[in-house]
Amino acid sequence: MFVREAMTTDVVTATPQTPLVDLIDMMVEHDITGVPVVDADGRVVGVVTEADLVARQAHPPAERPLSKVLARIVRGSDDKWWTKAAGVTTAAVMSSPAHTAYENETLPTAATRMLTLGVRRLPVLDAEGRLTGILSRHDLLELMHRDDSAVAHDVATALTSPLAGPEEHGVRASCVTKGVVYIEGWTHTHEDAQLIFDLLRSIPGVLDVRGAIGRRPRYHAPIDVIVTNPRLPTEAYEPST
Secondary structure, three states: OEHHHHOEOOOOOEOOOOEHHHHHHHHHHHOOOEEEEEOOOOEEEEEEEHHHHHHHHHOOHHHOOHHHHHHHHHHOOOOHHHHHHOOOEHHHHOEOOOOOEEOOOEHHHHHHHHHHHOOOEEEEEOOOOEEEEEEEHHHHHHHHOOOHHHHHHHHHHHHHOOOOOOOOEOOEEEEEEOOEEEEEEEEOOHHHHHHHHHHHHOOOOOOEEEEEEEEOOOOOOOOEEEEOOOOOOOOOEOOOO
8 A cells, every 4th residue: 555545635734934823823723733844836845843832832932041042052052942942933943854755655664764763744745746645643543443344345355356466366355353354265376375465464454364375286286285373253244245
């Protein structure tokens, strides 16, 4: 699954010239925790998050008189939070450059970047580098929030699609319960079996794939078990056909 399939396309944005008070109004009104900052061409030049704005509360004006600020700068001890706290425009408080993702990236790639960088959202860019959406942790969580009957329908569709999996196989889903897909059947090769496991694991809402796939080099030949898992579910939904 690609980033473009999960991202939010209705994105609230700001420009570097947006007054800080207007930026705060945007975030409160839309109940969001981060805003991409774009230039006149729609390219992302930074991001403002709640943390950037909290700096003003951590270093209120009364605690940073001009003489004290200048002394910190001269000593080389000035830090980014003091600088942000003194800002009155979006440009002064935004974090730049922004960490981003591209529309055609896979979701695992983008999710890994989020975890590695410790960010909650990634502005999404098209091939031209322009903002087209935003991918948040909540968007990724939404993909896992599906009932078993919907997952079972997508699993059955994937297994019968000639474009998604191996051209010939005898794999079927016996049931889906609590996001776990139980399968059985055969493929001609080990690679085909792995392809089916990977295909089903990529379906939104699938937490794991368990079961047994046998290797049948040709029809009517004996089946060698490739993967087995004897654990059975306690309750299940039969997949749609």
